[in-house]
Amino acid sequence: MIPYRLSLDYTLHPGWLEPFVEGLRAGQAVARRCADCGRVSFPPVRICDCGSVDGEWVALSGRAIIRARTTGADGDFALVQFVGADTSAVVRLLDMPEGATEGQLAASDHDLPQLCLGPVDGGQSA
Amino acid sequence: MRDSQVIVTGAAQTPFNRRKDGTGFRDWALDAFEAARLMACLDRADIDALFVASESDVFSLQLNPASILATELGLTGAAGMRCEAGGASGQVAVHAGVQAVASGSARQVAVVGVDPSASSLSGDKMRTLYGFSFDAWTDGMTGLTATALYALSWQVFAAEQGLGEAALAAVTKQNRGNAMANPDAHLPREHSVDEIAESPMIADPYRRLHCSPLSDGAAALILTHADHAPAARRKAPRVVGIGGATDHAQLGARSRPGDFTAKQKAMARACVLAGIAPKDIGLTEIYDSYAGAQLQGLMALGLTGDVAADLHAGAFAPDGRCPVNLSGGLMGQGAPVGAVGVGQVATCARLLEGRYHPGLQLQSPPRYALADTHGGLCTTAAVTILENGGAA
Numbered sequence: 458m459i460p461y462r463l464s465l466d467y468t469l470h471p472g473w474l475e476p477f478v479e480g481l482r483a484g485q486a487v488a489r490r491c492a493d494c495g496r497v498s499f500p501p502v503r504i505c506d507c508g509s510v511d512g513e514w515v516a517l518s519g520r521a522i523i524r525a526r527t528t529g530a531d532g533d534f535a536l537v538q539f540v541g542a543d544t545s546a547v548v549r550l551l552d553m554p555e556g557a558t559e560g561q562l563a564a565s566d567h568d569l570p571q572l573c574l575g576p577v578d579g580g581q582s583a
Numbered sequence: 584m585r586d587s588q589v590i591v592t593g594a595a596q597t598p599f600n601r602r603k604d605g606t607g608f609r610d611w612a613l614d615a616f617e618a619a620r621l622m623a624c625l626d627r628a629d630i631d632a633l634f635v636a637s638e639s640d641v642f643s644l645q646l647n648p649a650s651i652l653a654t655e656l657g658l659t660g661a662a663g664m665r666c667e668a669g670g671a672s673g674q675v676a677v678h679a680g681v682q683a684v685a686s687g688s689a690r691q692v693a694v695v696g697v698d699p700s701a702s703s704l705s706g707d708k709m710r711t712l713y714g715f716s717f718d719a720w721t722d723g724m725t726g727l728t729a730t731a732l733y734a735l736s737w738q739v740f741a742a743e744q745g746l747g748e749a750a751l752a753a754v755t756k757q758n759r760g761n762a763m764a765n766p767d768a769h770l771p772r773e774h775s776v777d778e779i780a781e782s783p784m785i786a787d788p789y790r791r792l793h794c795s796p797l798s799d800g801a802a803a804l805i806l807t808h809a810d811h812a813p814a815a816r817r818k819a820p821r822v823v824g825i826g827g828a829t830d831h832a833q834l835g836a837r838s839r840p841g842d843f844t845a846k847q848k849a850m851a852r853a854c855v856l857a858g859i860a861p862k863d864i865g866l867t868e869i870y871d872s873y874a875g876a877q878l879q880g881l882m883a884l885g886l887t888g889d890v891a892a893d894l895h896a897g898a899f900a901p902d903g904r905c906p907v908n909l910s911g912g913l914m915g916q917g918a919p920v921g922a923v924g925v926g927q928v929a930t931c932a933r934l935l936e937g938r939y940h941p942g943l944q945l946q947s948p949p950r951y952a953l954a955d956t957h958g959g960l961c962t963t964a965a966v967t968i969l970e971n972g973g974a975a
Contacts, residue, residue: 458605461644474720500721502836527734529784531710534731536739536835545835547732549725571725 471570476514477501481571484564486517486539499542500572517541519562521574526550537574548574584856587823589684591969592691592816593623593805594929598767599798599917601701608643609655611801612697615922616656619693619929623805624813630805631689632662636676636696636921638669641712642703652695662689669716669958670872671827672696673802673924674965677954678825680806681967690811696925697801700918709797717959718832730794730873731786732960736834737875738788740841746878746891751793752779753894754874755914761901762911764942769798769917793874798917802926817972820935820952822928824968826853832962843876843883845964846957850884857951857968861885864905864968865949866934868927870956871912880955881907884966901943909934909943927954928967935971 471478480487489501493509504510521537533550551563551573563575595618597611635649645651649663666676673696683689715723755774762768782792828848831837854860861884871877878890886905887893899907910916910930931952933939950971957964
Protein backbone atom coordinates (compact mmCIF):
# COMPACT_ATOMS: atom_id res chain seq x y z
CA MET A 458 0.00 0.00 0.00
CA ILE A 459 1.27 3.42 -0.96
CA PRO A 460 0.24 6.56 0.95
CA TYR A 461 -0.34 9.40 -1.47
CA ARG A 462 -1.44 12.92 -0.58
CA LEU A 463 -3.20 15.13 -3.11
CA SER A 464 -4.09 18.71 -2.22
CA LEU A 465 -6.36 20.58 -4.62
CA ASP A 466 -7.14 24.29 -4.67
CA TYR A 467 -10.22 24.93 -6.76
CA THR A 468 -11.44 28.21 -8.18
CA LEU A 469 -15.21 27.85 -8.41
CA HIS A 470 -17.55 30.05 -10.43
CA PRO A 471 -21.19 30.15 -9.37
CA GLY A 472 -22.41 31.42 -12.75
CA TRP A 473 -26.13 32.32 -12.72
CA LEU A 474 -26.22 31.55 -8.97
CA GLU A 475 -23.98 34.54 -8.23
CA PRO A 476 -26.71 36.66 -6.52
CA PHE A 477 -27.72 33.70 -4.33
CA VAL A 478 -24.11 32.90 -3.42
CA GLU A 479 -23.20 36.50 -2.65
CA GLY A 480 -26.36 36.82 -0.60
CA LEU A 481 -25.44 33.81 1.54
CA ARG A 482 -21.97 35.17 2.22
CA ALA A 483 -23.64 38.32 3.55
CA GLY A 484 -26.33 36.46 5.46
CA GLN A 485 -29.11 37.49 3.07
CA ALA A 486 -31.70 35.21 1.50
CA VAL A 487 -31.79 36.10 -2.19
CA ALA A 488 -34.52 34.07 -3.91
CA ARG A 489 -35.73 33.66 -7.48
CA ARG A 490 -39.28 34.69 -8.45
CA CYS A 491 -40.70 33.28 -11.68
CA ALA A 492 -41.70 36.03 -14.09
CA ASP A 493 -44.63 34.00 -15.38
CA CYS A 494 -46.27 32.24 -12.43
CA GLY A 495 -44.75 34.18 -9.52
CA ARG A 496 -43.47 31.08 -7.73
CA VAL A 497 -40.61 31.99 -5.38
CA SER A 498 -37.82 29.45 -4.93
CA PHE A 499 -35.10 29.47 -2.30
CA PRO A 500 -32.59 28.03 -3.01
CA PRO A 501 -33.30 29.40 -6.47
CA VAL A 502 -34.59 27.14 -9.22
CA ARG A 503 -33.34 28.22 -12.63
CA ILE A 504 -36.23 26.90 -14.71
CA CYS A 505 -39.56 27.06 -12.89
CA ASP A 506 -41.84 24.03 -12.67
CA CYS A 507 -44.21 26.01 -14.94
CA GLY A 508 -41.50 25.90 -17.62
CA SER A 509 -40.53 29.55 -17.55
CA VAL A 510 -36.88 30.51 -17.74
CA ASP A 511 -37.50 34.16 -16.90
CA GLY A 512 -37.29 35.39 -13.35
CA GLU A 513 -36.03 38.08 -11.05
CA TRP A 514 -34.02 38.11 -7.86
CA VAL A 515 -35.90 39.08 -4.72
CA ALA A 516 -34.67 39.44 -1.13
CA LEU A 517 -36.50 37.53 1.57
CA SER A 518 -36.46 38.41 5.26
CA GLY A 519 -34.32 35.38 6.04
CA ARG A 520 -36.82 34.10 8.60
CA ALA A 521 -37.54 30.36 8.20
CA ILE A 522 -39.94 27.80 9.67
CA ILE A 523 -38.41 24.46 10.67
CA ARG A 524 -40.28 21.46 9.18
CA ALA A 525 -37.92 18.63 10.16
CA ARG A 526 -34.69 18.51 12.11
CA THR A 527 -31.88 15.98 12.48
CA THR A 528 -29.11 15.98 15.06
CA GLY A 529 -26.18 13.65 15.59
CA ALA A 530 -22.50 13.10 14.99
CA ASP A 531 -22.81 14.58 11.49
CA GLY A 532 -24.09 17.92 12.86
CA ASP A 533 -27.40 19.71 13.20
CA PHE A 534 -29.46 20.15 10.02
CA ALA A 535 -33.06 20.96 9.17
CA LEU A 536 -35.56 21.07 6.35
CA VAL A 537 -37.01 24.56 6.55
CA GLN A 538 -39.22 26.90 4.55
CA PHE A 539 -38.13 30.51 4.31
CA VAL A 540 -40.93 33.01 4.75
CA GLY A 541 -41.95 34.24 1.31
CA ALA A 542 -40.64 31.14 -0.50
CA ASP A 543 -42.82 28.47 -2.09
CA THR A 544 -40.08 25.83 -1.82
CA SER A 545 -38.13 24.43 1.12
CA ALA A 546 -34.43 24.39 1.88
CA VAL A 547 -31.98 22.24 3.81
CA VAL A 548 -29.82 24.26 6.21
CA ARG A 549 -27.16 23.78 8.86
CA LEU A 550 -28.43 24.89 12.27
CA LEU A 551 -26.17 27.10 14.36
CA ASP A 552 -26.71 27.11 18.12
CA MET A 553 -30.40 26.44 17.61
CA PRO A 554 -32.18 25.51 20.85
CA GLU A 555 -33.92 22.14 20.95
CA GLY A 556 -37.59 22.60 20.14
CA ALA A 557 -37.06 25.79 18.16
CA THR A 558 -39.65 26.17 15.42
CA GLU A 559 -38.10 29.02 13.45
CA GLY A 560 -34.82 30.72 12.82
CA GLN A 561 -32.99 33.40 10.87
CA LEU A 562 -30.50 32.97 8.02
CA ALA A 563 -27.00 33.59 9.33
CA ALA A 564 -23.87 34.68 7.55
CA SER A 565 -21.32 31.92 7.40
CA ASP A 566 -18.25 32.02 9.58
CA HIS A 567 -16.31 30.68 6.62
CA ASP A 568 -15.63 32.23 3.24
CA LEU A 569 -18.11 29.81 1.69
CA PRO A 570 -21.72 30.16 0.54
CA GLN A 571 -23.26 28.10 3.33
CA LEU A 572 -26.96 27.85 4.09
CA CYS A 573 -26.96 28.34 7.86
CA LEU A 574 -29.84 29.12 10.20
CA GLY A 575 -29.40 30.65 13.63
CA PRO A 576 -31.80 31.70 16.38
CA VAL A 577 -34.14 34.58 15.61
CA ASP A 578 -32.57 37.90 16.65
CA GLY A 579 -29.59 35.92 17.87
CA GLY A 580 -31.58 34.81 20.87
CA GLN A 581 -33.94 32.01 21.83
CA SER A 582 -36.42 30.81 19.25
CA ALA A 583 -39.83 29.63 20.26
CA MET B 584 -38.91 -5.41 -24.58
CA ARG B 585 -41.57 -8.08 -24.00
CA ASP B 586 -39.87 -10.23 -26.59
CA SER B 587 -36.44 -9.21 -25.38
CA GLN B 588 -33.39 -10.58 -27.10
CA VAL B 589 -31.00 -9.41 -24.35
CA ILE B 590 -29.79 -12.35 -22.28
CA VAL B 591 -27.73 -12.12 -19.09
CA THR B 592 -25.31 -14.85 -20.07
CA GLY B 593 -22.75 -13.99 -17.40
CA ALA B 594 -23.19 -12.59 -13.87
CA ALA B 595 -20.58 -12.41 -11.14
CA GLN B 596 -19.09 -10.30 -8.38
CA THR B 597 -16.17 -10.29 -6.00
CA PRO B 598 -16.63 -10.15 -2.25
CA PHE B 599 -17.66 -6.67 -1.10
CA ASN B 600 -15.58 -5.63 1.92
CA ARG B 601 -12.69 -3.46 3.03
CA ARG B 602 -9.63 -4.86 1.27
CA LYS B 603 -6.49 -5.17 3.30
CA ASP B 604 -4.69 -7.63 1.05
CA GLY B 605 -2.86 -5.16 -1.18
CA THR B 606 -5.12 -5.78 -4.18
CA GLY B 607 -6.60 -2.87 -6.13
CA PHE B 608 -9.61 -2.04 -8.27
CA ARG B 609 -8.01 -3.42 -11.42
CA ASP B 610 -7.64 -6.82 -9.74
CA TRP B 611 -11.26 -6.87 -8.54
CA ALA B 612 -12.56 -5.81 -11.96
CA LEU B 613 -10.65 -8.62 -13.65
CA ASP B 614 -11.83 -11.21 -11.12
CA ALA B 615 -15.49 -10.27 -11.63
CA PHE B 616 -15.19 -9.98 -15.41
CA GLU B 617 -13.44 -13.33 -15.82
CA ALA B 618 -16.04 -15.12 -13.69
CA ALA B 619 -18.87 -13.57 -15.73
CA ARG B 620 -17.14 -14.30 -19.05
CA LEU B 621 -16.56 -17.95 -18.18
CA MET B 622 -20.20 -18.28 -17.08
CA ALA B 623 -21.21 -16.84 -20.45
CA CYS B 624 -19.03 -19.37 -22.30
CA LEU B 625 -17.45 -16.57 -24.37
CA ASP B 626 -13.95 -15.57 -25.40
CA ARG B 627 -12.65 -12.06 -24.86
CA ALA B 628 -12.69 -11.51 -28.62
CA ASP B 629 -16.46 -12.05 -28.55
CA ILE B 630 -16.99 -8.85 -26.50
CA ASP B 631 -17.88 -5.89 -28.72
CA ALA B 632 -18.12 -3.21 -26.06
CA LEU B 633 -17.21 -2.51 -22.44
CA PHE B 634 -19.36 -0.34 -20.18
CA VAL B 635 -17.64 0.68 -16.95
CA ALA B 636 -19.46 2.01 -13.90
CA SER B 637 -17.35 3.98 -11.45
CA GLU B 638 -18.68 6.85 -9.39
CA SER B 639 -15.64 9.03 -9.01
CA ASP B 640 -12.08 9.38 -10.21
CA VAL B 641 -11.36 10.84 -6.78
CA PHE B 642 -11.82 7.41 -5.20
CA SER B 643 -9.52 5.51 -7.57
CA LEU B 644 -7.21 8.35 -8.62
CA GLN B 645 -7.68 7.10 -12.16
CA LEU B 646 -9.35 9.27 -14.76
CA ASN B 647 -10.72 7.62 -17.89
CA PRO B 648 -11.13 4.23 -16.17
CA ALA B 649 -12.88 2.60 -19.14
CA SER B 650 -9.74 2.82 -21.26
CA ILE B 651 -7.60 1.44 -18.44
CA LEU B 652 -9.96 -1.44 -17.76
CA ALA B 653 -10.31 -2.27 -21.47
CA THR B 654 -6.58 -2.88 -21.45
CA GLU B 655 -6.55 -4.64 -18.08
CA LEU B 656 -9.39 -6.98 -19.06
CA GLY B 657 -7.84 -7.90 -22.41
CA LEU B 658 -10.53 -6.08 -24.38
CA THR B 659 -8.35 -3.66 -26.33
CA GLY B 660 -10.14 -2.92 -29.57
CA ALA B 661 -13.64 -3.15 -28.08
CA ALA B 662 -15.70 0.01 -27.74
CA GLY B 663 -15.43 1.47 -24.26
CA MET B 664 -17.28 3.99 -22.18
CA ARG B 665 -17.65 4.97 -18.55
CA CYS B 666 -21.15 5.49 -17.09
CA GLU B 667 -21.84 7.63 -14.03
CA ALA B 668 -24.97 8.55 -12.10
CA GLY B 669 -23.82 8.66 -8.50
CA GLY B 670 -25.10 5.63 -6.61
CA ALA B 671 -26.96 4.55 -9.74
CA SER B 672 -23.79 4.35 -11.82
CA GLY B 673 -23.88 0.57 -12.03
CA GLN B 674 -27.51 0.43 -13.06
CA VAL B 675 -27.15 3.06 -15.80
CA ALA B 676 -24.15 1.13 -17.13
CA VAL B 677 -26.40 -1.92 -17.33
CA HIS B 678 -28.94 0.17 -19.21
CA ALA B 679 -26.29 1.37 -21.65
CA GLY B 680 -25.24 -2.23 -22.26
CA VAL B 681 -28.82 -3.40 -22.72
CA GLN B 682 -29.50 -0.64 -25.22
CA ALA B 683 -26.37 -1.47 -27.19
CA VAL B 684 -27.38 -5.12 -27.50
CA ALA B 685 -31.08 -4.42 -28.09
CA SER B 686 -30.30 -1.91 -30.81
CA GLY B 687 -28.06 -4.33 -32.63
CA SER B 688 -24.99 -2.12 -32.33
CA ALA B 689 -23.27 -4.85 -30.31
CA ARG B 690 -23.70 -8.62 -30.19
CA GLN B 691 -22.39 -9.01 -26.67
CA VAL B 692 -21.10 -6.54 -24.13
CA ALA B 693 -19.38 -6.55 -20.78
CA VAL B 694 -20.67 -4.32 -18.00
CA VAL B 695 -18.16 -3.90 -15.17
CA GLY B 696 -18.82 -1.89 -12.02
CA VAL B 697 -16.02 -1.18 -9.60
CA ASP B 698 -15.00 1.29 -6.91
CA PRO B 699 -12.49 1.36 -4.07
CA SER B 700 -14.95 3.08 -1.75
CA ALA B 701 -13.50 1.75 1.50
CA SER B 702 -9.75 1.51 1.27
CA SER B 703 -8.58 4.53 -0.72
CA LEU B 704 -9.69 7.45 1.42
CA SER B 705 -10.62 7.89 5.08
CA GLY B 706 -14.25 7.81 6.14
CA ASP B 707 -14.16 11.51 6.97
CA LYS B 708 -12.85 12.43 3.52
CA MET B 709 -15.47 10.25 1.87
CA ARG B 710 -18.21 11.86 3.95
CA THR B 711 -17.07 15.31 2.82
CA LEU B 712 -16.91 14.26 -0.82
CA TYR B 713 -20.36 12.71 -0.68
CA GLY B 714 -21.77 16.06 0.39
CA PHE B 715 -20.86 17.20 -3.10
CA SER B 716 -22.85 14.37 -4.66
CA PHE B 717 -25.94 16.42 -3.85
CA ASP B 718 -26.04 20.07 -5.02
CA ALA B 719 -22.52 21.33 -4.37
CA TRP B 720 -23.66 24.94 -4.03
CA THR B 721 -26.61 24.45 -1.71
CA ASP B 722 -25.63 21.28 0.16
CA GLY B 723 -21.95 20.53 -0.28
CA MET B 724 -20.73 23.95 0.85
CA THR B 725 -22.97 23.74 3.89
CA GLY B 726 -21.33 20.52 4.99
CA LEU B 727 -24.52 18.53 4.69
CA THR B 728 -23.91 14.78 4.85
CA ALA B 729 -25.77 12.04 3.02
CA THR B 730 -26.99 10.62 6.31
CA ALA B 731 -28.47 13.93 7.44
CA LEU B 732 -30.22 14.48 4.11
CA TYR B 733 -31.67 10.96 4.08
CA ALA B 734 -32.75 11.40 7.71
CA LEU B 735 -34.76 14.50 6.87
CA SER B 736 -36.49 12.78 3.95
CA TRP B 737 -37.20 9.71 6.09
CA GLN B 738 -38.73 11.82 8.86
CA VAL B 739 -41.30 13.23 6.44
CA PHE B 740 -42.07 9.77 5.00
CA ALA B 741 -42.21 8.06 8.40
CA ALA B 742 -44.64 10.64 9.77
CA GLU B 743 -46.97 10.11 6.81
CA GLN B 744 -46.77 6.31 6.98
CA GLY B 745 -46.83 5.90 10.76
CA LEU B 746 -43.39 4.27 10.85
CA GLY B 747 -40.71 4.56 13.51
CA GLU B 748 -37.71 2.92 15.18
CA ALA B 749 -39.23 -0.56 14.98
CA ALA B 750 -39.43 -0.41 11.19
CA LEU B 751 -35.82 0.73 10.89
CA ALA B 752 -34.73 -2.10 13.20
CA ALA B 753 -36.72 -4.68 11.22
CA VAL B 754 -35.03 -3.71 7.95
CA THR B 755 -31.60 -3.64 9.60
CA LYS B 756 -32.04 -7.06 11.17
CA GLN B 757 -33.39 -8.63 7.98
CA ASN B 758 -30.75 -7.29 5.57
CA ARG B 759 -27.78 -8.06 7.80
CA GLY B 760 -29.36 -11.41 8.67
CA ASN B 761 -29.73 -12.30 4.99
CA ALA B 762 -26.07 -11.41 4.55
CA MET B 763 -25.17 -14.16 7.03
CA ALA B 764 -25.65 -16.71 4.22
CA ASN B 765 -23.81 -14.60 1.63
CA PRO B 766 -20.06 -15.34 1.63
CA ASP B 767 -19.45 -12.18 -0.40
CA ALA B 768 -21.05 -9.89 2.18
CA HIS B 769 -19.29 -7.08 4.00
CA LEU B 770 -21.47 -6.99 7.13
CA PRO B 771 -23.10 -10.34 7.90
CA ARG B 772 -24.51 -9.76 11.38
CA GLU B 773 -27.17 -10.99 13.77
CA HIS B 774 -28.13 -7.71 15.39
CA SER B 775 -30.39 -7.45 18.41
CA VAL B 776 -32.89 -4.60 18.60
CA ASP B 777 -31.03 -3.27 21.64
CA GLU B 778 -27.71 -3.33 19.80
CA ILE B 779 -29.22 -1.30 16.97
CA ALA B 780 -30.86 1.16 19.37
CA GLU B 781 -27.61 1.68 21.27
CA SER B 782 -25.37 2.25 18.24
CA PRO B 783 -24.11 5.84 17.85
CA MET B 784 -26.53 8.44 16.52
CA ILE B 785 -25.26 9.78 13.20
CA ALA B 786 -28.26 11.89 12.12
CA ASP B 787 -31.47 11.38 14.08
CA PRO B 788 -33.13 8.89 13.67
CA TYR B 789 -30.33 7.17 11.76
CA ARG B 790 -27.86 5.36 13.94
CA ARG B 791 -24.67 3.77 12.68
CA LEU B 792 -26.27 0.36 12.26
CA HIS B 793 -29.05 1.82 10.09
CA CYS B 794 -26.42 2.90 7.54
CA SER B 795 -24.83 0.94 4.69
CA PRO B 796 -21.04 0.66 4.74
CA LEU B 797 -18.55 1.85 2.14
CA SER B 798 -16.94 -1.17 0.52
CA ASP B 799 -14.38 -2.24 -2.04
CA GLY B 800 -15.25 -4.63 -4.83
CA ALA B 801 -16.46 -5.24 -8.36
CA ALA B 802 -19.31 -6.88 -10.24
CA ALA B 803 -19.68 -7.84 -13.89
CA LEU B 804 -22.30 -8.90 -16.40
CA ILE B 805 -22.11 -10.26 -19.91
CA LEU B 806 -25.15 -9.29 -21.97
CA THR B 807 -25.65 -11.21 -25.18
CA HIS B 808 -28.09 -10.92 -28.07
CA ALA B 809 -30.13 -14.12 -28.30
CA ASP B 810 -28.94 -14.68 -31.86
CA HIS B 811 -25.35 -14.93 -30.61
CA ALA B 812 -25.76 -16.69 -27.27
CA PRO B 813 -24.01 -20.02 -26.80
CA ALA B 814 -26.51 -22.88 -26.76
CA ALA B 815 -25.81 -23.52 -23.07
CA ARG B 816 -26.87 -19.99 -22.15
CA ARG B 817 -29.96 -19.41 -24.27
CA LYS B 818 -32.30 -20.07 -21.34
CA ALA B 819 -30.51 -17.68 -19.00
CA PRO B 820 -32.60 -14.73 -17.66
CA ARG B 821 -33.45 -11.91 -20.03
CA VAL B 822 -33.69 -8.17 -19.44
CA VAL B 823 -37.28 -7.27 -20.28
CA GLY B 824 -37.54 -3.76 -18.85
CA ILE B 825 -35.32 -0.84 -18.02
CA GLY B 826 -36.40 2.54 -16.72
CA GLY B 827 -34.80 5.73 -15.52
CA ALA B 828 -35.93 9.09 -14.18
CA THR B 829 -34.68 12.12 -12.29
CA ASP B 830 -36.05 14.38 -9.56
CA HIS B 831 -35.17 17.86 -8.33
CA ALA B 832 -31.59 17.78 -7.05
CA GLN B 833 -32.57 19.86 -4.02
CA LEU B 834 -34.74 18.08 -1.47
CA GLY B 835 -36.53 21.31 -0.62
CA ALA B 836 -37.63 21.85 -4.23
CA ARG B 837 -39.69 18.65 -4.13
CA SER B 838 -43.36 19.03 -3.30
CA ARG B 839 -43.28 15.76 -1.33
CA PRO B 840 -39.77 15.45 0.16
CA GLY B 841 -40.48 12.04 1.69
CA ASP B 842 -41.35 10.43 -1.63
CA PHE B 843 -38.93 8.86 -4.12
CA THR B 844 -40.81 10.20 -7.15
CA ALA B 845 -38.01 9.46 -9.63
CA LYS B 846 -38.11 5.80 -8.61
CA GLN B 847 -41.86 5.70 -9.20
CA LYS B 848 -41.41 7.09 -12.71
CA ALA B 849 -38.50 4.79 -13.53
CA MET B 850 -40.52 1.76 -12.41
CA ALA B 851 -43.53 2.80 -14.48
CA ARG B 852 -41.35 3.08 -17.57
CA ALA B 853 -39.71 -0.30 -16.98
CA CYS B 854 -43.08 -1.98 -16.39
CA VAL B 855 -44.45 -0.59 -19.66
CA LEU B 856 -41.49 -2.07 -21.53
CA ALA B 857 -41.85 -5.40 -19.74
CA GLY B 858 -45.62 -5.48 -20.12
CA ILE B 859 -46.10 -6.24 -16.43
CA ALA B 860 -47.29 -4.53 -13.25
CA PRO B 861 -45.33 -4.12 -9.98
CA LYS B 862 -47.40 -6.91 -8.40
CA ASP B 863 -45.78 -9.36 -10.85
CA ILE B 864 -42.33 -8.86 -9.31
CA GLY B 865 -41.38 -11.93 -7.29
CA LEU B 866 -38.07 -10.78 -5.77
CA THR B 867 -36.11 -7.56 -5.67
CA GLU B 868 -32.77 -6.07 -4.81
CA ILE B 869 -33.51 -2.56 -3.54
CA TYR B 870 -31.18 0.36 -2.95
CA ASP B 871 -30.99 0.41 0.85
CA SER B 872 -28.32 3.00 1.48
CA TYR B 873 -30.20 3.52 4.76
CA ALA B 874 -32.79 1.33 6.44
CA GLY B 875 -35.58 3.81 5.81
CA ALA B 876 -34.63 4.22 2.15
CA GLN B 877 -35.61 0.59 1.60
CA LEU B 878 -39.14 1.29 2.82
CA GLN B 879 -39.39 4.54 0.86
CA GLY B 880 -38.25 2.55 -2.18
CA LEU B 881 -40.80 -0.22 -1.71
CA MET B 882 -43.60 2.34 -1.71
CA ALA B 883 -42.27 4.22 -4.72
CA LEU B 884 -41.80 1.03 -6.73
CA GLY B 885 -45.41 0.05 -6.11
CA LEU B 886 -44.41 -3.20 -4.39
CA THR B 887 -46.71 -2.35 -1.48
CA GLY B 888 -49.63 -0.09 -0.78
CA ASP B 889 -49.20 -0.28 2.98
CA VAL B 890 -45.53 -0.63 3.77
CA ALA B 891 -46.02 -0.76 7.55
CA ALA B 892 -48.53 -3.62 7.36
CA ASP B 893 -46.60 -5.60 4.75
CA LEU B 894 -43.32 -5.21 6.64
CA HIS B 895 -44.99 -6.45 9.82
CA ALA B 896 -46.59 -9.37 7.95
CA GLY B 897 -43.23 -10.52 6.56
CA ALA B 898 -44.06 -9.86 2.91
CA PHE B 899 -40.44 -8.89 2.19
CA ALA B 900 -38.78 -11.68 4.21
CA PRO B 901 -36.91 -14.50 2.43
CA ASP B 902 -40.08 -16.62 2.57
CA GLY B 903 -42.44 -13.71 1.89
CA ARG B 904 -44.42 -12.92 -1.25
CA CYS B 905 -41.63 -10.64 -2.56
CA PRO B 906 -38.26 -11.29 -0.89
CA VAL B 907 -36.22 -8.09 -0.65
CA ASN B 908 -32.43 -7.90 -0.61
CA LEU B 909 -31.69 -11.59 -0.19
CA SER B 910 -28.06 -10.62 -0.80
CA GLY B 911 -28.17 -8.42 2.28
CA GLY B 912 -28.47 -5.29 0.13
CA LEU B 913 -26.11 -2.41 0.58
CA MET B 914 -26.55 -2.62 4.34
CA GLY B 915 -25.46 -6.25 4.56
CA GLN B 916 -23.59 -7.11 1.39
CA GLY B 917 -21.89 -3.74 1.13
CA ALA B 918 -21.52 -0.85 -1.28
CA PRO B 919 -18.58 -0.39 -3.66
CA VAL B 920 -20.61 2.28 -5.40
CA GLY B 921 -20.01 1.59 -9.08
CA ALA B 922 -20.43 -2.13 -8.50
CA VAL B 923 -23.74 -1.89 -6.66
CA GLY B 924 -26.21 -1.70 -9.55
CA VAL B 925 -24.27 -4.26 -11.60
CA GLY B 926 -24.15 -6.56 -8.57
CA GLN B 927 -27.89 -6.17 -8.01
CA VAL B 928 -28.66 -7.32 -11.57
CA ALA B 929 -26.15 -10.15 -11.20
CA THR B 930 -27.85 -11.26 -7.98
CA CYS B 931 -31.31 -11.18 -9.59
CA ALA B 932 -30.07 -13.15 -12.60
CA ARG B 933 -28.39 -15.79 -10.45
CA LEU B 934 -31.46 -16.13 -8.24
CA LEU B 935 -33.78 -16.52 -11.24
CA GLU B 936 -31.45 -19.12 -12.72
CA GLY B 937 -31.03 -21.06 -9.49
CA ARG B 938 -27.31 -20.31 -9.26
CA TYR B 939 -27.19 -18.13 -6.13
CA HIS B 940 -25.62 -18.96 -2.75
CA PRO B 941 -27.26 -22.17 -1.49
CA GLY B 942 -28.44 -20.67 1.80
CA LEU B 943 -30.31 -17.90 -0.01
CA GLN B 944 -31.43 -19.55 -3.25
CA LEU B 945 -35.21 -19.67 -3.65
CA GLN B 946 -36.37 -23.21 -4.35
CA SER B 947 -39.00 -21.96 -6.78
CA PRO B 948 -37.61 -18.84 -8.46
CA PRO B 949 -40.27 -16.40 -9.59
CA ARG B 950 -40.84 -15.28 -13.15
CA TYR B 951 -39.75 -11.66 -12.66
CA ALA B 952 -37.08 -9.96 -10.55
CA LEU B 953 -36.34 -6.26 -10.07
CA ALA B 954 -33.02 -4.48 -9.49
CA ASP B 955 -33.41 -0.93 -8.16
CA THR B 956 -30.73 1.70 -7.69
CA HIS B 957 -30.60 5.43 -7.23
CA GLY B 958 -28.08 8.23 -7.00
CA GLY B 959 -28.21 11.26 -4.74
CA LEU B 960 -31.33 11.29 -2.58
CA CYS B 961 -33.16 9.40 -5.32
CA THR B 962 -32.28 12.23 -7.64
CA THR B 963 -31.38 9.77 -10.39
CA ALA B 964 -33.30 6.50 -10.38
CA ALA B 965 -32.68 3.43 -12.53
CA VAL B 966 -34.42 0.06 -12.41
CA THR B 967 -34.07 -3.16 -14.38
CA ILE B 968 -36.61 -6.00 -14.71
CA LEU B 969 -35.41 -9.50 -15.52
CA GLU B 970 -37.49 -12.47 -16.64
CA ASN B 971 -36.69 -16.05 -15.90
CA GLY B 972 -35.50 -17.71 -19.08
CA GLY B 973 -36.48 -21.18 -17.96
CA ALA B 974 -33.04 -22.45 -17.02
CA ALA B 975 -33.92 -22.95 -13.35
